[in-house]
Amino acid sequence: MQTISPFLWFDDQAEQAAELYVSLFPDSRIVSVSRYPEGSPGPVGQAMSVTFELDGLGLQALNGGPAFTFTEAISLLVRVETQEEIDRLWDALTADGGEPGQCGWLKDRWGLSWQIVPPVLFELLADPDPERAGRAMQAMLTMGRLDIAALRAAADG
Incomplete structure (x- = not known):
């Protein structure tokens, strides 16, 4: 099991980025998407975090807003x-x-x-x-x- 993985902070397009990335590399896939629920800081239903693999490398992406680039x-x-x-x-x-x-x-x-x-x-x-x-x-x-x-x-x- 991979215990260390890159964690990528996006404004609001983590899911779109992950979809593009997995389409470009063999042995890649989106593992899971968690969505902002009612009462959370993000828009209800928008991807909050995306777990994905690029050629076997596990990554996480977060829609965390514009605070970091x-x-x-x-x-x-x-x-x-x-x-x-x-x-x-x-x-x-x-x-x-x-x-x-x-x-x-x-x-x-x-x-x-x-x-x-x-x-x-x-x-x-x-x-x-x-x-x-x-x-x-x-x-x-x-x-x-x-x-x-x-x-x-x-x-x-």
Whole structure:
């Protein structure tokens, strides 16, 4: 049993966010939704909290109001093997008001930060040849959405 999980505070769209997220990743599902009852601080019937899984990782989302917002100080790192997966997730997560960032980072429409990164990037940056690793690093620093072929080409010189 997973005893530690991310807890995400949304203004009022936790359920919509969870629905999008589970639609994007395999082995994902909404586990449960608790709704605000009569006499509570939220609108009756609106999702209060959503328990969901993304590729087996358990998360909680709360509709807690506008008191807190997301920052880049925390992000969800997604390792993907292919350029097609990078492109699919990048496009889906930046759609409808999301924002592209640098070096594989983006914000979704709710302001949650994500990193969409191919494992080859970590391999290239850890290359024992410092010049090869440096060329990969310099290429990454010029990118928003990461480009696997361009990273490899840069590393190879």
